[in-house]
Amino acid sequence: xxxxxxxxxxxxxxxxxxxxxxxxxxxxxxxxxxxxxxxxxxxxxxxxxxxxxxxxxxxxxxxxxxxxxxxxxxxxxxxxxxxxxxxxxxxxxxxxxxxxxxxxxxxxxxxxxxxxxxxxxxxxxxxxxxxxxxxxxxxxxxxxxxxxxxxxxxxxxxxxxxxxxxxxxxxxxxxxxxxxxxxxxxxxxxxxxxxxxxxxxxxxxxxxxxxxxxxxxxxxxxxxxxxxxxxxxxxxxxxxxxxxxxxxxxxxxxxxxxxxxxxxxxxxxxxxxxxxxxxxxxxxxxxxxxxxxxxxxxxxxxxxxxxxxxxxxxxxxxxxxxxxxxxx
Amino acid sequence: xxxxxxxxxxxxxxxxxxxxxxxxxxxxxxxxxxxxxxxxxxxxxxxxxxxxxxxxxxxxxxxxxxxxxxxxxxxxxxxxxxxxxxxxxxxxxxxxxxxxxxxxxxxxxxxxxxxxxxxxxxxxxxxxxxxxxxxxxxxxxxxxxxxxxxxxxxxxxxxxxxxxxxxxxxxxxxxxxxxxxxxxxxxxxxxxxxxxxxxxxxxxxxxxxxxxxxxxxxxxxxxxxxxxxxxxxxxxxxxxxxxxxxxxxxxxxxxxxxxxxxxxxxxxxxxxxxxx
Numbered sequence: 001x002x003x004x005x006x007x008x009x010x011x012x013x014x015x016x017x018x019x020x021x022x023x024x025x026x027x028x029x030x031x032x033x034x035x036x037x038x039x040x041x042x043x044x045x046x047x048x049x050x051x052x053x054x055x056x057x058x059x060x061x062x063x064x065x066x067x068x069x070x071x072x073x074x075x076x077x078x079x080x081x082x083x084x085x086x087x088x089x090x091x092x093x094x095x096x097x098x099x100x101x102x103x104x105x106x107x108x109x110x111x112x113x114x115x116x117x118x119x120x121x122x123x124x125x126x127x128x129x130x131x132x133x134x135x136x137x138x139x140x141x142x143x144x145x146x147x148x149x150x151x152x153x154x155x156x157x158x159x160x161x162x163x164x165x166x167x168x169x170x171x172x173x174x175x176x177x178x179x180x181x182x183x184x185x186x187x188x189x190x191x192x193x194x195x196x197x198x199x200x201x202x203x204x205x206x207x208x209x210x211x212x213x214x215x216x217x218x219x220x221x222x223x224x225x226x227x228x229x230x231x232x233x234x235x236x237x238x239x240x241x242x243x244x245x246x247x248x249x250x251x252x253x254x255x256x257x258x259x260x261x262x263x264x265x266x267x268x269x270x271x272x273x274x275x276x277x278x279x280x281x282x283x284x285x286x287x288x289x290x291x292x293x294x295x296x297x298x299x300x301x302x303x304x305x306x307x308x309x310x311x312x313x314x315x316x317x318x319x320x321x322x323x324x325x326x327x328x
Numbered sequence: 329x330x331x332x333x334x335x336x337x338x339x340x341x342x343x344x345x346x347x348x349x350x351x352x353x354x355x356x357x358x359x360x361x362x363x364x365x366x367x368x369x370x371x372x373x374x375x376x377x378x379x380x381x382x383x384x385x386x387x388x389x390x391x392x393x394x395x396x397x398x399x400x401x402x403x404x405x406x407x408x409x410x411x412x413x414x415x416x417x418x419x420x421x422x423x424x425x426x427x428x429x430x431x432x433x434x435x436x437x438x439x440x441x442x443x444x445x446x447x448x449x450x451x452x453x454x455x456x457x458x459x460x461x462x463x464x465x466x467x468x469x470x471x472x473x474x475x476x477x478x479x480x481x482x483x484x485x486x487x488x489x490x491x492x493x494x495x496x497x498x499x500x501x502x503x504x505x506x507x508x509x510x511x512x513x514x515x516x517x518x519x520x521x522x523x524x525x526x527x528x529x530x531x532x533x534x535x536x537x538x539x540x541x542x543x544x545x546x547x548x549x550x551x552x553x554x555x556x557x558x559x560x561x562x563x564x565x566x567x568x569x570x571x572x573x574x575x576x577x578x579x580x581x582x583x584x585x586x587x588x589x590x591x592x593x594x595x596x597x598x599x600x601x602x603x604x
Contacts, residue, residue: 016587024348039428042418047405049415053475057452060442064452074455124343132343139351143521145586146354147536149554150575154353157360157568165356201353262447267536270560290451291466291543303448314443321439
């Protein structure tokens with residue numbers, strides 16, 4: 001998510017080089033060179049943060065993934081290079097494959113759920129009257145603003161087997177059968193269902209608001225021109241609204257995929273990957289291997305695999321982003 | 329006329345269901361927090377907490393270490409904001425106002441850092457902080473959250489600064505102000521709303537963060553509020569009243585802050601993505 005208020009206008013001549021034309025064409029003086037170096041001074045703290053505080057751990061993750069690194073190696077400060085052994089042992093581990101496939105399926109399901117419902121809510125915002133729209137906006141903001149952790153705790157209370165309001169409601173409606181004392185966290189699939197619902201509940205508002213803003217920013221002249229030409233509502237939606245929103249839709253899908261792929265807090269808070277490890281995803285797997293199991297080398301290899309999988313969607317995304325930001 | 333009316337009723341009905349679906353979990357949290365102990369664990373739920381009570385809140389805040397958790401969360405979040413804002417503002421000012429070699433590469437670095445999956449960096453971060461003897465220390469979390477929030481801070485502030493016409497500064501400098509005075513008296517007042525929005529975003533990020541706080545802090549006294557809440561099952565047993573009161577207290581500042589900046593949250597991703 002980004003905060004961005006104003007449009008990127010008014011990028012005039014750079015104030016830091018006010019005497020651009022005045023410098024002599026040849027033999028740049030030491031003063032001029034020093035002035036130019038001054039531009040980099042305000043960047044130094046950030047560069048330090050990116051290259052050292054962030055870059056070093058990234059590098060370390062790659063390096064450690066080629067080492068045997070456990071508590072013993074850590075305490076004795078020894079380095080044991082084992083080449084690709086960590087990767088080999090992950091790829092040979094059937095649990096890893098189950099976890100990886102589960103993570104991809106979980107991500108795909110959540111993204112689809114979020115995007116479909118988010119689009120419907122965006123359209124609903126447009127169809128409602130003023131007061132209903134305001135009420136819906138407020139309830140969406142409530143869900144959006146709720147911290148992931150609080151949401152995870154609330155959903156456990158909603159889906160509590162004995163006194164949960166969901167079981168009471170389902171039983172009262174009647175057509176779903178008797179849900180008295182039904183345990184939602186007894187099987188992996190059912191636990192995932194609750195977690196997916198929880199993730200979608202928090203992610204839909206952002207998607208809906210973004211799409212709604214996108215719909216509103218389609219130039220009205222296009223609609224008017226189409227209407228003058230005798231286009232039906234359906235044709236206008238299909239020929240104008242959908243194509244203009246496609247880039248935005250793509251961005252939202254990629255962002256949702258990134259967020260859902262690496263989600264940790266909700267899964268961990270709800271059942272720590274249980275029951276019986278059935279809701280362990282890659283993020284949880286890396287945590288269990290690395291922090292809980294103290295197999296740092298192995299966990300780093302898992303992390304590297306995660307980053308590579310993410311990069312497959314991230315690199316095209318960053319490319320598109322660079323293309324749309326003409327200022328870059 | 330009839331089908332139109334029917335459509336209107338249907339749309340409003342769907343609207344009402346959607347409103348309830350999104351608002352109810354938050355309402356249920358607050359409602360449970362204000363309920364009498366006997367009204368919480370009932371087979372037929374009681375929807376309105378009447379007569380309301382503050383007992384659950386008392387239970388929550390009088391749990392051992394609660395003041396510690398609150399203090400840790402506040403110290404860490406505020407330090408993160410200050411650090412990210414100072415460092416980020418310097419860089420944002422430079423990339424928004426000056427043109428120099430490497431500017432594009434720097435911005436690319438910011439974008440990549442913004443996308444970095446911090447969940448995957450847990451292990452190396454843990455090892456680095458362990459080497460630096462910072463495990464189980466408050467500064468470890470401040471440093472970590474600073475790195476998390478810096479890319480976004482630079483990116484957002486750069487956008488806000490770019491929106492302020494450079495002519496204003498130049499006019500001030502023609503009138504004899506030096507560069508610092510021009511910034512202080514001209515840019516800063518105009519930048520204030522952007523600074524507030526960016527700080528709130530950084531604050532919420534740090535306040536909500538769970539994974540790193542959970543892994544890096546060992547002593548109970550060094551926990552933050554999210555870590556405390558996540559372990560509510562051991563902390564509160566099945567005391568849903570206390571749990572929901574604690575959740576409400578934790579969520580309230582986020583809700584208030586979020587409402588303040590909500591308008592600015594949507595634009596960023598949307599900007600430039602709709603073909604005009």
